[in-house]
């Protein structure tokens with residue numbers, strides 16, 4: 001029984017062995033076929049790689065050539081600043097060195113993939129160590145890197161150097177905020193006033209401290225305008241998050257960091273006009289600027305330098321663009337003369353103004369000139385009505401006949417005019433708006449006119465030359481329905497009765 005079982009099992013096992021051996025043969029045969037397929041595929045792919053190498057290198061060179069006139073540093077886009085030429089040179093040196101390495105390594109990469117494709121019986125050569133080879137592939141890159149870094153360091157030190165306080169330069173400021181650049185120039189004093197972030201509000205975007213007199217002539221232009229050939233130091237700050245002050249055509253790029261003032265010093269070397277002229281020599285810029293308007297201006301004609309933000313600073317990042325204009329010195333001087341002090345145009349006389357109780361010298365002068373002009377016009381007036389002059393800057397406290405402190409400047413102009421023209425006689429006339437009762441207004445206007453007359457007498461004007469009269473609300477010059485109209489109606493006039 002046991003022997004029979006053993007025989008049966010042995011027979012079964014033998015059968016399995018025979019079946020397995022025949023299957024191995026089958027598999028081996030199939031394997032040989034697959035090897036053949038694999039061999040062919042290897043050859044094919046190694047050739048594809050070679051073809052790709054040629055295509056890839058050619059495409060790299062052809063596309064670089066095709067787009068060279070659009071790229072900074074090439075064609076018409078040579079740097080528009082002095083230091084930019086050094087940076088472009090540095091960039092080109094690096095490009096040549098890395099370009100050579102790029103071509104060599106890519107040829108080697110694809111050629112080796114072809115040369116060492118799988119082959120039957122091929123054996124890898126065994127090379128555990130080669131001193132000479134290791135010295136070569138360490139020393140050459142080390143030397144190249146050393147040369148590039150030293151070169152870069154020299155240029156870096158030159159480009160990043162701050163100004164020497166003795167040298168001739170101008171300063172301006174750019175503050176990045178979400179999402180705009182605020183620019184600031186010093187006024188006639190050539191000095192930027194102090195700022196304090198605590199003073200920032202909706203009317204004072206930079207937080208200028210108006211108590212610092214240097215701030216009063218600073219102006220905030222829409223465009224960044226600079227003269228050609230003048231060294232400029234830009235103070236760069238940020239109000240909220242990181243921004244980056246980027247002038248691509250000038251190779252200027254500096255982070256604007258909240259709480260950490262940075263700067264960049266550069267000298268523009270090409271005016272906007274000169275840059276456009278250079279662009280006009282290239283076919284790429286001879287096409288219409290707006291493809292929908294083929295007869296419109298060409299690309300080169302509409303070119304503008306730009307200031308951009310190069311730090312992704314939020315959803316409105318793209319809108320942080322400003323136009324940069326480089327002008328010849330005389331054009332720049334003309335532009336400067338047109339600029340209005342931010343303080344005078346936006347702060348003077350508002351709640352923010354710490355100087356509401358005083359006049360600046362230039363304002364006193366301007367008001368004097370304005371008064372004398374108006375006086376001359378009135379004197380030469382043909383009709384009695386034309387011989388009336390409004391004392392524009394004489395004011396009284398509300399509802400009273402007390403002169404405001406600043407009224408004295410206008411009254412002193414009048415005194416000076418009276419002294420200059422010894423035969424001139426005048427009548428001072430008081431007027432009010434229609435607020436309050438008619439009688440009260442009449443009385444008030446009489447009192448006010450007589451206060452002005454008294455001021456003249458006290459200043460030494462002969463009493464025979466000045467009379468006063470109150471007209472109350474009877475002679476409105478403007479509508480009494482608006483604040484501005486009522487203010488115009490509360491006026492003090494002089495009528496020239498003899499010149």
Ligand SMILES: [Cu+2]
Pocket residue numbers: 176177242243244309310311312313317320
């Ligand atoms: Cu930004």
